[in-house]
Amino acid sequence: MITYILRRLAAMVPTLLGVSILVFVIFNVVGDDPVYLYLGKNASPEQIVSLRHELGLDKPLHVQYLVGMKQLLTFDLGFSMSAKEPIARMFVQGIGPSIAVTLPGLMLYSGIAVLLGLVCAYWRGTLIDKFVVVGATCGMALSFVAVMIFAQYFLAFLPSQKGLQSFPITGYERGFFTCLPYILLPNLISCFVALGYDTRFFRAVAVEEMNKEYVRTAKAYGAGTRVILLKHVLKNIMIPIISRVVVAIPFVVSGSFLLESFFVIPGLGYKLLHAIESADYPVIRTFTMLIAVLVVVANTVADILNSMVDPRVKLS
């Protein structure tokens, strides 16, 4: 087990190396020279040369890459021009709101989707099943952006116009309890958008499981619906459920970008988009890299958890 964990952790190194090279190529080779963004079009040649030297852009590319990696590894992340804050502090402060906006929704919709999937699989082909499948297909076609706009309009804006107590339209307050009213609507939205995809997926998984012989045997022994669903089928589909929740992490990240920028919640996505708007190049590069690290680490941890849950996952 320990060797497996160590090997998984070691496998993160080449992946993160690849990510860092890609990020470097995108921003330092493809992207515009940040010097022009800082100095504008009317800079004198001397200014350009001195700023290039200051930012280290006059060095060869591989030296620039190594310098950037050294900064990243020693947590010397620099200072944000647009936010007037150290980048490391911006990042650390952004993690909390980002998790608050996405994690409860992820848990909620995963739970509901598993439940609906089991229900559909058991009563396959009945009216309930068809209703859920049609609903899920429609839900999958909804655009995240549109759901956000209309949910805010109908659930937060219109009630407040009429003087009713409802969700806050935008905004955020730090603190475990004070942030609750602000994160409620964003979480409901991400739950609503993702529900269609997950219900369809878990339905397919559960249908496959219901066709297995042990279910037929249990039925033949006269086991009740609830026992078959909750005691046998649910236990056996735990692995796809865990993997699916892990696969959802990127979806959660993209949802947090949209939700944070729309509801003005100071999470990672909001800060990154703000940096893009003000062309704050060091922030964009550092945030991209750090979010990538977080996701790779989360994936690895989930893989290790999976191997602990399922004795069949081969450790070699």
Added chain:
Amino acid sequence: MTSDAPKALGQSLLQKSLRKFRRDKFGMAALAVVAVFGLIALGVKAGLFCTLDQATTPVGDQFVKPFAAYERRLPDGTRAKAVSVFGTDIQGRDVFTKLVYSIKQAFAIGLIVSVLSVLVGVVLGCISGYFGGIVDDALLWVYTAINSVPFILWIISISYAFGRGFTGVVVALACTFWVGVYFNVRSEVHRLKEMEFVLASESYGASKWSIIFRDIVPNLTHLIFVFLSLDFIAAVKNEVLLSFLGLGIAGEPSWGVMIANARLDLLAGKWWEVTGATVLLFILVMAFNMLTDALQDAFDPKKVG
């Protein structure tokens, strides 16, 4: 032996798949919807109606309601009484014209991105799967690096680095979407290359490239169809997302630009622009999702009897 067995014997896998697809009512309905959208896109592209010029010039006062009488500005400067189709936007441009023009935008982005990413994915997947070795290791490394980061981060970074606009959107989407095609093609090639018909070609002395293009690629048809459909609609949806984040198409209308710009109009009760774009997007995405399902059912060799 059933009576239709001889008929089935004379059919290729493709013929069987097509017949199965034609019997799929939902799939055919979805295909019809996509075809109608496609024809409209072609018409706009050919300049028959709803040109860029018409979509960007004001035709009347701002925020004329849908189906309301208003004074329409004609090209020669005079005004005439008319009934609006789907209202006008904040600058007095015709919302219906913008919506129809955006169909062309969606198809341009969807087609270019899906064809590019499938092409790159299939070629690299074949090379990686068939030749193996160091090329495979290198490509797999790139795949792992791209795939282990949320696509939205790559898409945002690349379109930022390329500069806002159509090219940036297309490059960003194609650069990320190919990895899904690549990995699936690679595993399928791994499976196919051990099969008898490939081994037979090898023993006849066929060249490696001839084996890839004559024996392996035709057996990837189902993957190619499904990924074209999947990536098309993913591209259209991501354009909306990028436009919303301020990194999308600039200077021309598209559903994403319309939804992003008109979201403040909604708060003032001007619902038609954002609703129109949302509904059209919904219909197209729904049709493509159903089409993808039908293609998967009809063309997957494991499911065709």
